[in-house]
Amino acid sequence: GAGVSQTPSNKVTEKGKYVELRCDPISGHTALYWYRQSLGQGPEFLIYFQGTGAADDSGLPNDRFFAVRPEGSVSTLKIQRTERGDSAVYLCASSFGVPGTGQTQYFGPGTRLLVL
Amino acid sequence: AQKVTQAQTEISVVEKEDVTLDCVYETRDTTYYLFWYKQPPSGELVFLIRRNSFDEQNEISGRYSWNFQKSTSSFNFTITASQVVDSAVYFCALSEATGNQFYFGTGTSLTVIP
Numbered sequence: 001g002a003g004v005s006q007t008p009s010n011k012v013t014e015k016g017k018y019v020e021l022r023c024d025p026i027s028g029h030t031a032l033y034w035y036r037q038s039l040g041q042g043p044e045f046l047i048y049f050q051g052t053g054a055a056d057d058s059g060l061p062n063d064r065f066f067a068v069r070p071e072g073s074v075s076t077l078k079i080q081r082t083e084r085g086d087s088a089v090y091l092c093a094s095s096f097g098v099p100g101t102g103q104t105q106y107f108g109p110g111t112r113l114l115v116l
Numbered sequence: 117a118q119k120v121t122q123a124q125t126e127i128s129v130v131e132k133e134d135v136t137l138d139c140v141y142e143t144r145d146t147t148y149y150l151f152w153y154k155q156p157p158s159g160e161l162v163f164l165i166r167r168n169s170f171d172e173q174n175e176i177s178g179r180y181s182w183n184f185q186k187s188t189s190s191f192n193f194t195i196t197a198s199q200v201v202d203s204a205v206y207f208c209a210l211s212e213a214t215g216n217q218f219y220f221g222t223g224t225s226l227t228v229i230p
Contacts, residue, residue: 033217042120042207042220043161056216089159099216102149102168107161 002026004108006092012114013082021077021111025094032075033105034067035091043091049075050098082115089113119143120210122221129198130229137193137224139208145169147213150184150191155223156204167191198228 005024013019025032031050035043045059049069057067064082069075079086089112093105121140129135141150152164165175167184175182179196195202205225209218 035218040222042209042222043218044220045217048216059217091161093161093218099211100213102166102211104151104163104166105218106163107153109158109160112159 004092004094004106006090006108006111008111009109010112010114012116014116015082015084017082017115019079019082019113021079021090021113023075023077023092023094023108025073025075025092026106029094029096029106030072031095031097031099031103031105032069033093033095034075034077035093037089037091037110039088046077046090048099079113082113084115087113087115118221119219120208120221122206122208122224124224125222126225126227128227128229131200132197134194134196135198135226137195137206137208137226139191139193139221141189141191141208141210143210143212145212145214149211151209151211151218152182152191152193153207153209154204155207161207164193195226198226200228200230202226203228 007022033048034046037043047067048056052072064080067077089110091110092108095103095105097103119142148169150167153161155161172184181194183192205223207223208221
């Protein structure tokens with residue numbers, strides 16, 4: 001079956017602009033996660049959705065970052081007033097069930113965001 | 117404090133050599149899960165293995181094997197007879213029963229030289 005897909009694959013924007021990154025999880029996966037990966041680092045957690053609700057947004061760095069999942073499937077990560085420090089690869093993952101039960105997270109190819 | 121430590125930043129081996137990637141984790145949970153992912157140059161994280169804290173049996177899958185030792189909080193990954201296609205960044209990750217996220221190490225970049 002289809003894996004996690006993310007669009008766009010690359011995004012170049014200017015400082016101060018607004019961007020939206022989209023994630024389409026594996027069909028049937030109720031849990032969806034966003035991570036951010038900076039160069040030379042491992043992915044860092046941003047937010048977790050169970051169904052339509054953000055069950056844990058403790059990893060969002062500040063209020064410029066926001067994510068939605070209105071119908072419990074596709075999710076959009078929104079970044080307002082982008083800064084150069086936001087440049088990174090944004091990864092989306094999905095899994096069955098709830099976290100903490102050992103469910104494997106399956107990752108998409110990521111969106112490479114470059115803020116000039 | 118870092119929950120997952122991968123002390124080896126970069127490793128280079130010649131094809132057909134064996135190589136072991138180290139992973140040390142830290143958690144207070146008694147129930148937790150450990151994972152290894154491979155990130156080839158294309159960038160997508162590929163799941164390799166999952167282990168739960170109650171199963172310390174080592175596992176072998178083809179040329180890959182994993183050694184889980186709770187006594188040393190380690191979950192090491194060995195590739196036998198390495199191949200050029202094994203060149204990638206490998207990440208170890210921890211999931212705790214009380215948490216929602218995966219904690220990743222900083223990764224080990226493996227280069228297999230033909």
